Amino acid sequence: MFDRILKSMREKIRKREYIMTLHAEEEMDNDELTIYDVECGILNGKILERQRDKDFAEWKYKVNGQTISGGEVEVITKLSPTGKLVIITVYKL
DSSP: OOOOHHHHHHHHHHTTTTOHHHHHHHHHHHHHHOOHHHHHHHHOOOEEEEOOOOOOOOOOEEEEETTTTTTTTEEEEEOOOSSEEEEEEEEEE
16 A cells, blocks of 8 residues: 555665654663664564654654564654655664
């Protein structure tokens, strides 16, 4: 259903065209995840749902995938108007 969006996200990860919010970095540290876990989760994951951001009227996506060690991770992300992928938050399941 979201194949085009997921393909774009993966391309941005491969090209390092993404940014992480401070919140995402803090959550990543709290759950003892690395940036490689987050990248891996998007590269092998799938989009579970799309949500409308109330404040900015932008679409954000919940991506579920696996970490490098095979654990489960969810990443909330969006495509910004500047063309970058924004990683809003991340958490281990």
